[in-house]
Amino acid sequence: MAAPTVKVALGWSGLGLGVRRAALRLPGLVQVRWSRYGPEYQDPQTDKEYYRKPLAQLTEEETYERELRKTQVIKAAPATKTCSVFEDPVISKFTNMMMKGGNKILARSLMTQTLEAVKRKQFEKYHAASAEEQATIERNPYTIFHQALKNCEPVIGLVPILKGGHFYQEWSGWESRAAHV
Amino acid sequence: MAAPCVSCGAAASYRLFLAGRVSFAREQGLWKAAAAGLQTGTRCQILRLKHSPAVTTKKNVAALRRESYTVDFIKKQIEEFNIGKRHLANMMGEDPETFTQEDIDRAITYLFPSGLFEKRARPIMKHPEEIFPKQRAIQWGEDGRPFHFLFYTGKQSYYSLMHEAYGKVLHVEERQDQLRAKGLFSEKPKTKDPIGSRWLIKEELEEMLVEKLSDQDYAQFIRLLERLSALPCDAAEEEFVGRFRRTVTVQSKKHLIEPLQYDEQGMAFSTGRGKRKTANAEAVVHGHGSGKIEINGVDYLLYFPVTQDREQLMFPFHFLDRLGKHDVTCTVSGGGRSSQAGAIRLAVARALCSFITEDEVEWMRQEQTEA
Numbered sequence: 223m224a225a226p227t228v229k230v231a232l233g234w235s236g237l238g239l240g241v242r243r244a245a246l247r248l249p250g251l252v253q254v255r256w257s258r259y260g261p262e263y264q265d266p267q268t269d270k271e272y273y274r275k276p277l278a279q280l281t282e283e284e285t286y287e288r289e290l291r292k293t294q295v296i297k298a299a300p301a302t303k304t305c306s307v308f309e310d311p312v313i314s315k316f317t318n319m320m321m322k323g324g325n326k327i328l329a330r331s332l333m334t335q336t337l338e339a340v341k342r343k344q345f346e347k348y349h350a351a352s353a354e355e356q357a358t359i360e361r362n363p364y365t366i367f368h369q370a371l372k373n374c375e376p377v378i379g380l381v382p383i384l385k386g387g388h389f390y391q392e393w394s395g396w397e398s399r400a401a402h403v
Numbered sequence: 404m405a406a407p408c409v410s411c412g413a414a415a416s417y418r419l420f421l422a423g424r425v426s427f428a429r430e431q432g433l434w435k436a437a438a439a440g441l442q443t444g445t446r447c448q449i450l451r452l453k454h455s456p457a458v459t460t461k462k463n464v465a466a467l468r469r470e471s472y473t474v475d476f477i478k479k480q481i482e483e484f485n486i487g488k489r490h491l492a493n494m495m496g497e498d499p500e501t502f503t504q505e506d507i508d509r510a511i512t513y514l515f516p517s518g519l520f521e522k523r524a525r526p527i528m529k530h531p532e533e534i535f536p537k538q539r540a541i542q543w544g545e546d547g548r549p550f551h552f553l554f555y556t557g558k559q560s561y562y563s564l565m566h567e568a569y570g571k572v573l574h575v576e577e578r579q580d581q582l583r584a585k586g587l588f589s590e591k592p593k594t595k596d597p598i599g600s601r602w603l604i605k606e607e608l609e610e611m612l613v614e615k616l617s618d619q620d621y622a623q624f625i626r627l628l629e630r631l632s633a634l635p636c637d638a639a640e641e642e643f644v645g646r647f648r649r650t651v652t653v654q655s656k657k658h659l660i661e662p663l664q665y666d667e668q669g670m671a672f673s674t675g676r677g678k679r680k681t682a683n684a685e686a687v688v689h690g691h692g693s694g695k696i697e698i699n700g701v702d703y704l705l706y707f708p709v710t711q712d713r714e715q716l717m718f719p720f721h722f723l724d725r726l727g728k729h730d731v732t733c734t735v736s737g738g739g740r741s742s743q744a745g746a747i748r749l750a751v752a753r754a755l756c757s758f759i760t761e762d763e764v765e766w767m768r769q770e771q772t773e774a
Contacts, residue, residue, distance in 0.1 A: 266770050270722060273766040289598040291769055293651045298749075299771040301711065301741050304718045327709055 259297050266299045267291075310364060312371065313337075337363040472535050480531040487528070504529070537613050560612040561620060568627050571643060575634045600648040602628065607649070654768065660756045663690070673757040677749030682738025684746035688754040692730025694720075698747065699734055712744035719752040722770060723759060 267273075280288070302314055313333060321329035340363040348359045360366055381394040488507060492499035495510045507528050515526040527534075542559070543549040553559040553566075582588040603611070605621040632644050663671045671690035676683070696703035696716055707713050720726045731751060735743045752771060756764050 268770050273770075286598075292653050292765060293598050295654055296769055298745075299718075301715055301745055304714045305722050305770070306714060306717075326711070330711065 262295060263297045264291065264294045266296050266303075268299055268303055268305045270305045312368060313364070316367075337367070340366055471538055474540060477531055477535060480535070484528075484531055491528070537610070539613050558612075558614050558616070558620070560614050561616060561624070564612065565624060565627060568624075568631060568643070571636075571640050572627070572631050572634065575631070575636055575640065579635070599651060601651050603647050603649060608647075658753075658756075658764075658768075660764065663757050671758075673754045675750040675752070675754030675756075677746040677751070677753060679745035679749060680738050680742040682735060682742040682746040684733055684735040684743065684750040686731055686733035686747060686750035686754050688751060688758070689730040689732075690758065692728065694727035694729070696731040697733070707740065707744060709740065712740055715744040715748045716751070718748055718771065719755055719767065722767060723755065723763060725755075725758075729755075729758075 277285070302318075303309070317326070317329045317333045320332065341361065344359060344361045344363070344366070348356055348361060351359060360369075376396050378393050379396045379399050380391040381399050382389040383392045383394075488502055489499040491507060491510050492502040494514075495506075497506065511526055511528050517525040519525050542551065542554055549555070551559045551563065553562045556562045579588060602625050605616060605618065608621060608624070609616050628644060628647055631640065636644070661673065663673055665671055672687055674685065674687050676685050678684070698706045703713060703716060707716070716731075717726065720729065733747055733750060735747055737743075738746065748771070752767055756767075759767075
């Protein structure tokens, strides 16, 4: 009986639940990217495994969440997302950041060419190496890419520490800072 | 018979104008014309509001206060509405006894076609209860003494409701204590209601009580109701709690799934339509196939040279593990390449609904919104 109160904030005026009125989130800041979806729309879940789990194995919270999702309206999945196993969110993000002027075709082709080039180089090394070295050579370009990104992260970062009623920015490890929301 | 009809027509039109915004009718020209028409009508019960010329130079302070409508005024409006409804039915040549609100809406859109974008600015004819905001009757008697004992709290309906709910909680707890004393108390676990209903939201509660509430008031009220519903209640208390719950629709039920159709060879097929931005697509999915997709008579590999678009076409099949099992023939027009791919994806997903179980329909909806 603990159904949560459903907040139908902006759809109440009778305009319809989908259309949103303009609303400033923060004072002094102008919204640049707009979404036609209202706040009640939930993000889609594209993971196939989430749905294939048999009902008997679900915990109570998961069953509750599933039932709740049946009553919620959901946004359409974007054109870049599929349930494919070959899709990598980090690669997609990187491709989007590489893209200029909306030329996704070029950005994606460059990305695939890069990954292919990495794979070819690794295979050349693999075939030229001895048996012991072959075990150490990584040939999957995706793992190399992820490791490269991790290597590019800083080691230390500034963290606000409270001392004597004041916040001082002090150096600490990169992991100890609060995750970026 | 023409004269009364004309005046009643004027009355109907006057009623319509009144329906939009009551303050509009305060313009002089409108009132004079309506008043002139009204004076000839004898059969209709028409309200004649006395109109005094407004002082246009000074700010009309009285008009700035919220207009309050007396009970008699509302009653007269309701009578007028019912009579106007019957006249409208006669005008449209339909039976006045079985003239519903939808018929009224249709008649009004036919008689007064409007191209205004703002739907609320268009001519409407609805029951006065829906138009005039709900107001409270005078809360005190002739001697100035208020009727309700909680009048001086400011939110009498809210506090009396809280009082009632808390009284019920105490009553149930008392009953439980009595049962425990007798030894007849049994710890029955309360059956958890699956998601099928929700509590009233603050706006709905305000509308019900005709009072402004704060967020804290609303939260307090919901907490009290949850406490009451957690205790073992009998039918009267359940009914009390039920008054503050609203049903929640299961979203996938809104989309009707068509049954499978069969062609001459006996093979099952299904059609679906999809839209995305300005692209429109219609897809025919055949039951048995080899994964061939034909778009506007062209193979999908030639029509969509970009990998991303072909992945979008494959998406519904891949999700349902039916990749090489269906044949698709579709037509698409409008939009760019990405929106055409999205439109075909939606059309294919809708067509596939006929082949799969309801659970899978719900999963697809949660995953790619085929509604």
